[in-house]
Amino acid sequence: GAGVSQTPSNKVTEKGKYVELRCDPISGHTALYWYRQSLGQGPEFLIYFQGTGAADDSGLPNDRFFAVRPEGSVSTLKIQRTERGDSAVYLCASSLNGAEADTQYFGPGTRLTVL
Amino acid sequence: DAKTTQPTSMDCAEGRAANLPCNHSTISGNEYVYWYRQIHSQGPQYIIHGLKNNETNEMASLIITEDRKSSTLILPHATLRDTAVYYCIVSGSSNTGKLIFGQGTTLQVKP
Numbered sequence: 001g002a003g004v005s006q007t008p009s010n011k012v013t014e015k016g017k018y019v020e021l022r023c024d025p026i027s028g029h030t031a032l033y034w035y036r037q038s039l040g041q042g043p044e045f046l047i048y049f050q051g052t053g054a055a056d057d058s059g060l061p062n063d064r065f066f067a068v069r070p071e072g073s074v075s076t077l078k079i080q081r082t083e084r085g086d087s088a089v090y091l092c093a094s095s096l097n098g099a100e101a102d103t104q105y106f107g108p109g110t111r112l113t114v115l
Numbered sequence: 116d117a118k119t120t121q122p123t124s125m126d127c128a129e130g131r132a133a134n135l136p137c138n139h140s141t142i143s144g145n146e147y148v149y150w151y152r153q154i155h156s157q158g159p160q161y162i163i164h165g166l167k168n169n170e171t172n173e174m175a176s177l178i179i180t181e182d183r184k185s186s187t188l189i190l191p192h193a194t195l196r197d198t199a200v201y202y203c204i205v206s207g208s209s210n211t212g213k214l215i216f217g218q219g220t221t222l223q224v225k226p
Contacts, residue, residue, distance in 0.1 A: 004158075031212060042202060042216030043159065056211040091158050098212045101147050101166070106158030 002026070004107035006092050012113045013082055021077040021110045023092030029105075031098030032075050034067055035091040037109070043091055049075060050098050082114045119203045124221040127197075133190040135220050137203030140184040146207035148179060149214065150188045152199040159202065159216075162188065193224045 005024045013019050025032050030051050035043035045059040049069045057067075064082075069075040079086055089111050093104040120138040127133040139148065147166050151159040163170055163177045165186070170177045176189040190197055202219040206212065 033213060035214075035216075042200075042219055043214070045213040045215065048211050048213055056213060059213070093158075095212065100145070100207055100212065101164060102212060103161045103164070104212070104214060105161065108158050 004092055004094055004105050006090075006107040006110050008110060009108065010111045010113075012115065014115050015082060015084060017082050017114075019079050019082060019112065021079075021090050021112070023075045023077070023094075023107060025073060025075070025092070025094030026105055027073075029094035029096055030072065031095040031102065031104075032069060033093040033095075033104060034075070034077050035093065037089045037091060039088075046077070048098070055098075079112075082112075084114050087112055087114045118215075119205060119217050121201075121203050121217060121220045123218065124223065126223050126225055127190075127193045129195060129224055129226050130192055133188075133193040133197065133222060133224070135188040135190075135201050135203075135222065136185065137188070138185045139203070139205045142183050142205050143207065146205045148177065148183075148186050149204045149206060150175070150177065151202045151204065151214070151216075152197075153202070153219070154196075154199045162201075193222075195224050195226065198222060198224045 032049040034046040037043040048056040051072045064080045067077045089109040091109045093106045095102040149164040150162040153159045179186045200219040
């Protein structure tokens with residue numbers, strides 16, 4: 001079946017602009033996660049959704065970052081007033097219900113470059 | 116959060132077993148050990164996980180010590196396509212399922 005998909009695959013923007021990154025999880029998965037991966041580093045947790053609600057947003061670096069999942073499926077990560085330090089690969093993952101021992105399936109990521 | 120320690124890099128000859136160690140001395144009783152890998156320019160891929168007992172699936176085997184303070188991922192017959200960064204992660208329900216990635220081990224399989 002279809003895996004996790006993310007669009008766009010690449011996004012180049014200018015400093016100060018607003019961007020939206022989209023994640024389509026595996027159908028039926030209630031848990032959705034966003035991670036960010038800088039060059040040479042492991043992925044870093046940003047936010048976790050259980051259904052429509054953000055159950056853990058402790059990883060969001062500041063109030064320029066915001067994510068939504070209005071219908072409990074597709075999620076959008078929104079970044080306002082982008083900075084060069086926001087350049088990274090943004091990864092999305094989904095799992096069946098977010099329970100312990102639940103496998104997370106990752107998408108291919110969106111590579112964001114802020115000029 | 117429990118932390119893990121892995122060697123930065125390892126080499127393995129094609130066709131031989133690759134044994135990747137991981138230390139997690141502060142793991143708590145309800146935390147699982149997960150292994151993911153990331154091939155260049157792709158998202159992480161789940162390999163295997165375990166709580167106390169050794170586990171085996173079509174990809175790999177996971178050996179967890181009796182005291183649970185360390186584990187070893189075994190790829191029984193490494194191929195060139197197994198070249199990747201391998202992440203050992205401990206996670207339990209208190210973490211809301213989020214995965215805390217370290218730097219991982221870069222495994223280079225050589226012909």
